[in-house]
Amino acid sequence: MKNRxxxxxxxxxxxxxxxxxxxxxxxxxxxxSTQDSGLLDVLVPMFQKQTxxxxxxxxxxxxxxxxxxxKGEADVLLVHSPEAEKAFMxxxxxxxxxxxxxxxxxxxxxxxxxxxxKAAPGAAAAFRKLAAGSFTFVSRADQxxxxxQEKKLWKGAxxxxxxxxxxxxxxxxxxxxxxxxxxxKAYTLSDRGTFLAMRKNLGLxxxxxxxxxxxxxxxxxxxxxxKFPKVNAAGGKAFAAFLVSAPAQEVIRTFxxxxxxSPLFFPDAGKKDN
Amino acid sequence: xxxxxxxxxxxxxxxRTLDPEVLGITLFTLKVTLLATLAxxxxxxxxxxxxxxxQFPGRRVVISLVNTGMGLPxxxxxxxxxxxxxxxxxxxxxxxxxxxxxxxxxQTVIATPIITGISVAxxxxxxxxxxxxxxxxxxxxxxxxxxxxxxxxxPLLAAVMAGFGGVISEVGASLMVGxxxxxxxxxxxxxxxxxxxxxxxDVAIALSLILLALTFAVxxxxxxxxxxxxxx
Numbered sequence: 001m002k003n004r005x006x007x008x009x010x011x012x013x014x015x016x017x018x019x020x021x022x023x024x025x026x027x028x029x030x031x032x033s034t035q036d037s038g039l040l041d042v043l044v045p046m047f048q049k050q051t052x053x054x055x056x057x058x059x060x061x062x063x064x065x066x067x068x069x070x071k072g073e074a075d076v077l078l079v080h081s082p083e084a085e086k087a088f089m090x091x092x093x094x095x096x097x098x099x100x101x102x103x104x105x106x107x108x109x110x111x112x113x114x115x116x117x118k119a120a121p122g123a124a125a126a127f128r129k130l131a132a133g134s135f136t137f138v139s140r141a142d143q144x145x146x147x148x149q150e151k152k153l154w155k156g157a158x159x160x161x162x163x164x165x166x167x168x169x170x171x172x173x174x175x176x177x178x179x180x181x182x183x184x185k186a187y188t189l190s191d192r193g194t195f196l197a198m199r200k201n202l203g204l205x206x207x208x209x210x211x212x213x214x215x216x217x218x219x220x221x222x223x224x225x226x227k228f229p230k231v232n233a234a235g236g237k238a239f240a241a242f243l244v245s246a247p248a249q250e251v252i253r254t255f256x257x258x259x260x261x262s263p264l265f266f267p268d269a270g271k272k273d274n
Numbered sequence: 275x276x277x278x279x280x281x282x283x284x285x286x287x288x289x290r291t292l293d294p295e296v297l298g299i300t301l302f303t304l305k306v307t308l309l310a311t312l313a314x315x316x317x318x319x320x321x322x323x324x325x326x327x328x329q330f331p332g333r334r335v336v337i338s339l340v341n342t343g344m345g346l347p348x349x350x351x352x353x354x355x356x357x358x359x360x361x362x363x364x365x366x367x368x369x370x371x372x373x374x375x376x377x378x379x380x381q382t383v384i385a386t387p388i389i390t391g392i393s394v395a396x397x398x399x400x401x402x403x404x405x406x407x408x409x410x411x412x413x414x415x416x417x418x419x420x421x422x423x424x425x426x427x428x429p430l431l432a433a434v435m436a437g438f439g440g441v442i443s444e445v446g447a448s449l450m451v452g453x454x455x456x457x458x459x460x461x462x463x464x465x466x467x468x469x470x471x472x473x474x475x476d477v478a479i480a481l482s483l484i485l486l487a488l489t490f491a492v493x494x495x496x497x498x499x500x501x502x503x504x505x506x
Binding site: 027032035036041044054056057058059071072073172173175176178179197198200201202228230231 | 360361362366371372453454455456458468470471472473474475
């Protein structure tokens with residue numbers, strides 16, 4: 001039975017041609033925001049053309065991307081969950097964590113802003129207002145970078161939202177969570193890029209922004225081949241080097257300007273990291 | 275409602291202009307699901323014949339398991355196939371995860387019990403004396419099997435349609451083992467999930483309509499074969 005499955009598989013591989021040239025494929029584990037905003041649709045083909053590597057982009061939350069890195073199931077990570085990244089680096093499976101770009105998180109809510117967050121001084125005050133008035137809040141709840149940031153903001157506000165009736169957990173990506181928040185006329189936290197890219201279909205507006213605690217920082221991390229011999233080290237290294245190279249940084253600087261009026265990301269390669 | 279019409283219009287636009295990406299995803303979906311259905315047919319019909327025509331202890335338990343497998347949730351299959359195919363998993367050496375082959379493998383796991391289960395029922399429904407009759411007329415064993423399959427072809431083609439329906443509609447397994455990689459492992463269902471997530475409802479509706487049309491087309495062909503010569 002097993003042999004027959006393998007035989008039919010072998011047949012399938014032959015039929016499908018060059019799908020599995022392992023040496024030339026790089027597994028990039030990244031966040032949904034980089035895919036949903038469309039940035040990777042520009043950067044990945046550019047990299048593939050330049051180097052001949054094929055990139056397999058697996059768009060999951062930062063938490064899952066880091067988990068893939070921990071098991072050596074990815075070659076390079078592009079993630080935005082600084083605290084989880086630092087823990088990951090301290091544990092040893094990562095190499096060469098480098099700053100790539102940033103944008104910021106924004107607190108979104110219904111156009112009418114029933115909780116009056118626009119008047120709140122800063123993100124912590126805004127989150128306290130949400131909890132005090134029991135306004136519906138939609139959480140990613142998927143261990144993504146955005147979710148990690150959201151938990152940090154609740155902590156800063158001195159509120160534990162877990163289990164409250166107004167706290168909805170979707171467990172899904174940013175795009176899907178924005179749709180839910182929009183339909184439920186609820187508040188949510190999003191990275192600015194995904195929000196701008198999806199704004200046309202959403203009944204949501206920015207109700208709090210600009211606070212220093214809302215910075216959203218993306219790093220690239222290579223996976224250490226010394227820990228996981230099966231990792232495509234050359235491919236991961238090439239992709240990381242590409243992301244911080246001048247041409248890629250230029251794409252990041254201008255990406256989305258034409259469609260959304262303002263860029264979605266700000267390039268940061270080579271800047272001091274803190 | 276307006277959104278639905280917009281979606282239908284978009285679907286026709288995408289088809290009329292032969293949008294290369296949508297066309298690629300559609301053809302890829304067709305290729306993967308047909309290969310998976312074919313593999314499942316070979317495995318499922320073989321297993322179905324074995325289960326229907328032989329007696330052995332525990333046979334009923336095996337058939338119960340197969341019948342349970344007909345409702346195997348695709349996400350469960352996706353999870354287990356993913357774990358087997360991980361680089362550091364038992365089949366990691368084949369480097370199949372996030373390739374089209376991985377999707378075919380997972381879909382084969384989903385469809386094989388469906389085809390096996392219906393095949394067993396179809397073959398058991400044949401008159402029990404038929405086998406003896408065929409053999410007594412001097413047929414060899416392979417000839418006998420072939421005649422039985424021919425005799426049961428109507429329900430067996432229904433089995434193929436059910437298997438195909440199971441794999442073309444599933445999204446959980448394809449997403450997990452394929453990774454929804456643009457230009458490589460993106461199928462109609464995973465693309466629909468992604469476009470919905472991005473809020474591109476018009477494109478999502480368009481992809482859904484294409485998926486329905488594709489399912490209809492394949493089933494129409496299979497039904498045509500099934501009904502070609504009406505049994506007396």
